[in-house]
Amino acid sequence: MPNGLITRRAALAGTAAASVALATRRGWAAAPATVNIGFFTETKPTMIAKGEGWFEAGAGGKLNWTEMGSGADINTAITAGSCDIGLATGSAATAAGIAQGLPFKLIGMVDNIGPAEEMTVRTAANIKTPADFRGKKVATPFGSTSHFRLLGFLKTNGLTQRDVTVLDMKAAAIVAAWSRGEIDAAYVWAPAKSKILADGGAVFPTYEALDKAGYVIADLVVVRDGFAKQYPEAVTGFLKAYGRALTMYQQKPDDSAVLVAKQAGVTPAVALADMKEYDFVSLKDQASDAWLGGTAANPGKLAHVLKGTADFLVEQKSIKSAPAVDAFQKAIDTGYLTKALA
Amino acid sequence: MSTTVAILPPARLGQRMRLSTLPRQLLGAAAVAAMVAGWWVIAATGMVRADLLPSPLDVWDALVEVTRDGYRGTTLWGNALSTLERLLSGFGLATLVGVPLGLWMGSNRVTHAAVDWIIQFMRPLPPLSYMILLILWLGTGDLSKSALLFLTAFPIIVASAAAGVRGVKQQRIQVALALGASRAQVFRHVIMPSAAPMVFTGLQIALAAAFSTVVSAELLAATDGLGWMVISASTFLRNDIIILCILILGALGFILASLLRATDRRLIHWRGRDS
Amino acid sequence: MRTLPSWVITLLSMAVVLAIWIGITSGGLVRDLFLPGPLDLWDGFMELVQDGYKGRPLLEHVGMSLFRVIAGFLTGAAAGTLLGLGMGYSPRINALAAPFIEFLRPLPQLAYLVLLIIWLGIGETSKVTMLFLAALPVSAIAARDGVANVPPERVSVALALGASRWQVFRYVIIPSALPEILVGARLAAGIVYGTLIAAEIIAGSNGIGWMILDAGRFLRSDYVFAGIGMIGITGILIDRLLLLIERRVVHWAGR
Numbered sequence: 001m002p003n004g005l006i007t008r009r010a011a012l013a014g015t016a017a018a019s020v021a022l023a024t025r026r027g028w029a030a031a032p033a034t035v036n037i038g039f040f041t042e043t044k045p046t047m048i049a050k051g052e053g054w055f056e057a058g059a060g061g062k063l064n065w066t067e068m069g070s071g072a073d074i075n076t077a078i079t080a081g082s083c084d085i086g087l088a089t090g091s092a093a094t095a096a097g098i099a100q101g102l103p104f105k106l107i108g109m110v111d112n113i114g115p116a117e118e119m120t121v122r123t124a125a126n127i128k129t130p131a132d133f134r135g136k137k138v139a140t141p142f143g144s145t146s147h148f149r150l151l152g153f154l155k156t157n158g159l160t161q162r163d164v165t166v167l168d169m170k171a172a173a174i175v176a177a178w179s180r181g182e183i184d185a186a187y188v189w190a191p192a193k194s195k196i197l198a199d200g201g202a203v204f205p206t207y208e209a210l211d212k213a214g215y216v217i218a219d220l221v222v223v224r225d226g227f228a229k230q231y232p233e234a235v236t237g238f239l240k241a242y243g244r245a246l247t248m249y250q251q252k253p254d255d256s257a258v259l260v261a262k263q264a265g266v267t268p269a270v271a272l273a274d275m276k277e278y279d280f281v282s283l284k285d286q287a288s289d290a291w292l293g294g295t296a297a298n299p300g301k302l303a304h305v306l307k308g309t310a311d312f313l314v315e316q317k318s319i320k321s322a323p324a325v326d327a328f329q330k331a332i333d334t335g336y337l338t339k340a341l342a
Numbered sequence: 343m344s345t346t347v348a349i350l351p352p353a354r355l356g357q358r359m360r361l362s363t364l365p366r367q368l369l370g371a372a373a374v375a376a377m378v379a380g381w382w383v384i385a386a387t388g389m390v391r392a393d394l395l396p397s398p399l400d401v402w403d404a405l406v407e408v409t410r411d412g413y414r415g416t417t418l419w420g421n422a423l424s425t426l427e428r429l430l431s432g433f434g435l436a437t438l439v440g441v442p443l444g445l446w447m448g449s450n451r452v453t454h455a456a457v458d459w460i461i462q463f464m465r466p467l468p469p470l471s472y473m474i475l476l477i478l479w480l481g482t483g484d485l486s487k488s489a490l491l492f493l494t495a496f497p498i499i500v501a502s503a504a505a506g507v508r509g510v511k512q513q514r515i516q517v518a519l520a521l522g523a524s525r526a527q528v529f530r531h532v533i534m535p536s537a538a539p540m541v542f543t544g545l546q547i548a549l550a551a552a553f554s555t556v557v558s559a560e561l562l563a564a565t566d567g568l569g570w571m572v573i574s575a576s577t578f579l580r581n582d583i584i585i586l587c588i589l590i591l592g593a594l595g596f597i598l599a600s601l602l603r604a605t606d607r608r609l610i611h612w613r614g615r616d617s
Numbered sequence: 618m619r620t621l622p623s624w625v626i627t628l629l630s631m632a633v634v635l636a637i638w639i640g641i642t643s644g645g646l647v648r649d650l651f652l653p654g655p656l657d658l659w660d661g662f663m664e665l666v667q668d669g670y671k672g673r674p675l676l677e678h679v680g681m682s683l684f685r686v687i688a689g690f691l692t693g694a695a696a697g698t699l700l701g702l703g704m705g706y707s708p709r710i711n712a713l714a715a716p717f718i719e720f721l722r723p724l725p726q727l728a729y730l731v732l733l734i735i736w737l738g739i740g741e742t743s744k745v746t747m748l749f750l751a752a753l754p755v756s757a758i759a760a761r762d763g764v765a766n767v768p769p770e771r772v773s774v775a776l777a778l779g780a781s782r783w784q785v786f787r788y789v790i791i792p793s794a795l796p797e798i799l800v801g802a803r804l805a806a807g808i809v810y811g812t813l814i815a816a817e818i819i820a821g822s823n824g825i826g827w828m829i830l831d832a833g834r835f836l837r838s839d840y841v842f843a844g845i846g847m848i849g850i851t852g853i854l855i856d857r858l859l860l861l862i863e864r865r866v867v868h869w870a871g872r
Contacts, residue, residue, distance in 0.1 A: 038482075038563065041414070041574070066482055066565050067574065072834035073562050076474060079650065079836070082481030083563075096835050100650065139820065143834040161672050161822075167739065168821040168831065172576040176734040177820065179394055183739070195579065265414055265578060317671065318835045369712035377717075394735045455626035460634070466810035466852025468826060470818075471845050474833035478651050494811070498804070505800070543762070547755065547804055551811065553723035554751075558815065561727060572728045581731070588728050595723025 031060035032231045035238075038066050038074040038083040043190065043274035044219075046087055046110055047263035048256055049245035058237030072096070072143050074222070078104050084227040085238060088219040090145040091302075095309035097222070098331040099322040105228055105333040108221040108239050109286050109302075116277035117146045117189045117217065119153065119204040120196050125184040127204060130157035133164045136184040139177065142168040143318070145217035148309060150187040151316065152215035153206045175199075190274045191266065216305045218291075223336075232336070239340040243283045249275065250282075287337040299329035306331075396582040401589070404582035413583065414574065416566050422594065425556050425567040428484055429598075432491025433552045440496050440548075441541060444503020448537065449529060454504065461504075464497040469555045473562055482563035494555045495548035502544025506537030542606040549602055553595045568594075653839045661839030662846070670828050670840070679847060682813060682825040685741065686855075689748020689816075690809045694802050696749070697756025701801075704757065705764025705794070706786060714757070722754035726815040739820035747819070751812040752805040759801020763794030799863040803856055810852045 049055045056063045068074050071093025077083035079102050088110040121127040140147045171192035177183050178196045228235050249256040257272035287293050294300025303325055310322035385397035408418050447454045469490050480486040510533050518532045560569030575583035642654035649657050665675045704711040726747050737743035767790050775789045817826035825844050832840035
C-alpha cells in the first residue's frame with residue numbers, strides 16, 4: 001500500500017509538474033513579450049484600438065509601434081524579421097510580397113479603400129474626359145495602391161506613360177507642388193487629397209469603373225510567418241481588438257472620431273469626414289468569399305484581386321514574376337478571423 | 343585664444359581690422375537677425391501663403407506646443423536624444439575604425455592598394471541607396487540606422503587620414519630617416535603631426551555628412567528621432583514643425599561641429615604653422 | 618606582396634571580394650532578395666541596358682543624374698570657393714557668412730525637401746539647388762581653411778617685399794590655398810553624389826537615384842545593386858578626373 005501511495009503521489013506530482021510545464025509553455029506561447037507592429041498614422045478605427053490599448057490587451061504583450069513610410073517598407077521589415085504585424089498595408093505591396101514569396105500571411109483587412117483614394121484634377125486644367133489627360137502631369141506615390149489605380153486608369157483608357165507624365169511624389173510633396181500649380185492632377189489619399197481639393201481641385205471619378213474592371217484596392221493586415229506560428233492567440237486577439245474598434249465606429253461614429261482625431265493629430269470633424277470615405281468591412285464579411293475567404297481550388301475575390309495586382313506589377317517590371325492565383329489564396333489565412341469571430 | 347586669432351590670416355598680418363571677437367560675433371548675430379526679419383516680412387506680407395511658409399511666430403508657437411505637449415506621444419528632448427545616440431554610435435565607431443585604417447593605408451602601399459578601391463567606391467554612394475539593404479540585413483531597429491551613419495562617415499574618415507599621411511612632405515621623412523630616426527619614430531613624430539590636421543578635417547566633414555544623413559536613417563521605419571519627427575510633420579503637412587525641426591537640426595549640427603572644432607584646436611595647436 | 622605592383626594587389630583584392638560574394642550567394646546561404654549573386658546582378662544590369670527602366674532607357678536615367686550632379690557640383694563648388702576665399706581673407710565676411718554656412722553644412726537635405734518644392738517647384742531647379750546647397754558649405758569651408766592655413770611668414774615676406782594686398786591674395790594666398798580648395802572640391806563632389814537620391818525623391822520618374830529607390834520598394838535587389846554599382850563607378854570616375862586636375866594644377870603640393 002505504501003508503495004502504491006508513493007507511486008500515486010509520484011504520479012500526482014509528475015502530472016502536476018507536467019501540467020505546470022505545459023501551462024507555462026502555453027502561457028508563454030499565448031503571450032509574447034513584445035510585438036512589433038508596423039503601421040501608419042491615419043484616420044481609421046485602427047487608431048481607436050491603438051489609443052485605447054485594445055490591441056495591446058488583445059495581443060497580450062507589449063506593442064512596439066513602428067511608423068512605416070509605405071507598405072513596401074512593411075514588406076522589407078517583415079522580411080528582415082523586425083516587424084511581426086503589418087497594419088493597414090496596401091494591397092499593391094501585399095500582392096508584390098506574396099508574389100516574391102515573402103514570409104508573411106494575409107490574415108485580415110482594415111478597409112476596402114473604395115473612393116477614399118481618387119483622382120483629383122485642377123479645375124483650371126480643364127480636364128473633363130480621360131483624353132484630356134494627354135500632356136498633363138499627374139503625381140502619385142509610386143508603389144502605392146493609388147499608383148496602381150492610376151496606372152489602371154491610364155491602361156483602361158488607352159493612355160500610356162508617354163501620353164501622360166506620371167510623377168513619383170510623396171503625399172506632402174504633392175500638396176506643395178499643387179500649391180505652385182506645377183501638377184495638373186494627383187491620385188492620392190487624405191489628408192493630402194482634402195488639401196488639394198480645397199485648393200482649386202475637383203474629384204475626377206475613376207473609382208467605380210476601375211473597381212468593376214478589377215482594380216480593387218484595400219488596406220490589409222499581414223503577419224510574419226514565424227510570429228503567427230509561435231503566437232497564434234496573440235494574432236487572434238489582435239484581430240478581435242480591431243473588430244471591437246469597428247463595432248464602436250459603427251455604433252458611435254462621433255465618439256470614435258474624437259478618439260481617432262487625438263491619435264492622428266487632426267480635428268474630429270476631419271477624422272469623421274476621412275473615415276466616411278472608406279468602406280470598413282466587418283470581420284464577418286472579411287472572412288467570406290467576398291474578400292479573404294476561399295480555397296486553393298476555388299479562390300475568393302481578394303485572391304483574384306491580388307493576382308491581378310501582381311500581374312500588373314510584373315507588366316510594370318516592378319517584380320520579376322507572379323505565381324498562379326491559388327498561391328495567393330494559400331498566402332491568405334482566415335483561421336484567425338474565424339477564431340476572432342467565435 | 344591666440345589660436346583663434348591665428349585662424350584668420352588678415353588678423354595675423356597685424357594690419358588694420360584687429361576686430362576683437364565680440365563685434366565679429368555681433369556681426370554674425372546681425373546677419374542672423376536680418377535673415378529672421380526678412381523671413382518675417384515675407385510671411386507677414388503674404389508673399390507666400392501662410393500654410394506653406396509659417397511665420398517665425400508660428401514656429402515659436404510650435405516650439406512651445408511641442409515642449410509642453412510633446413509631438414505625437416514623443417518629447418522633443420527624447421527625439422533629439424535618440425537621434426544623437428544613433429549619430430554618435432555610428433560616427434564614433436567610424437572614427438575608431440576609420441582613423442587607424444586610414445593611417446595604415448597612408449603608410450602602407452599594400453594595404454592602400456588592397457582597400458582603397460573599396461573606400462573610393464563607397465564614398466560617392468548615397469546612403470539612401472543602401473538603406474533598404476541595411477534594413478533587410480539588420481532590421482528596422484537602431485542597428486540599421488547606426489550602420490547607415492557609420493557607412494556614411496567611414497569612407498570620408500579613411501580617405502582623409504590616408505591622404506593626410508600620403509601628403510606628408512617626403513623631404514621631412516627623408517631628413518628624419520637620415521638623422522637616424524626609426525620607422526616608428528618617423529611615424530610618431532613626423533607623419534602623425536603632419537597628418538593630424540587632415541585627419542581632423544576629415545572628421546569634421548564626416549560628422550557633417552553623417553549628421554546630414556540622420557533624416558535618411560529615420561526615413562523608412564522609425565518610432566522616434568528628429569528625422570522621424572520632420573518626416574512625420576511632412577506627412578501631416580505641419581510646416582511649422584518642419585521649420586522648427588530644421589532649426590533644431592541645424593543648431594544641433596552646428597554645436598557638434600563646434601565641439602569637434604574646439605577639440606581640433608586644442609589638440610592640433612600647430613595647425614597652419616606648417617612649412 | 619611587397620614586390621607586386623599596386624594594381625596587381627588591387628586586382629587580387631577585387632578577386633577575393635568577388636570570390637567571397639560568389640561563395641555567399643551561390644551556396645544558397647542568403648536569398649537573392651538580400652544579396653543577389655554576381656550573375657543575377659549582371660542579368661539585371663543587362664535587362665536594364667536592353668529594356669531600360671520604367672519606360673526610359675538606362676542612359677537617360679544615368680544622363681539625368683549626371684546632369685544634376687555636375688550642375689549642382691559646379692555651381693556649388695564655384696560659389697562656395699569664392700565665398701570661402703572671401704571668408705578666409707576678411708573676418709567681416711567670415712562673421713557674416715559663417716553662421717549660415719555652419720548651419721547649412723550638417724543640415725539633412727531631406728528635412729527641407731518639402732520647402733524646396735514649395736519655393737522652387739518639382740523641376741530640375743529644386744533638384745539642382747539641393748545639390749548646390751550640399752556642395753556650397755563644403756567648398757566654402759575648405760577654401761576658408763585653405764586661406765587660414767597659409768603660413769603667415771609667406772604673407773609677411775611678400776608684404777615686406779612691397780606686394781599689395783591684392784598681389785598677396787593672388788600670388789601668395791590663392792596658390793597656397795589651392796591644394797585645400799581642390800581637396801574640398803573632391804569632397805564636395807562626393808557629398809553631392811551622396812545627396813543625389815534625396816534630390817531625386819523630390820519628384821521623379823527618372824534618374825539613377827530614383828531608380829534605386831523605386832526598385833528598392835519592391836525589393837528588386839538586382840536593380841538596386843546595379844544602380845549602386847553605376848553610382849559608385851561614375852563617382853570614382855569623377856573623383857579621378859578631379860584628382861587629375863588637382864595633380865596638374867597643384868604640382869607643388871607635397872614636394
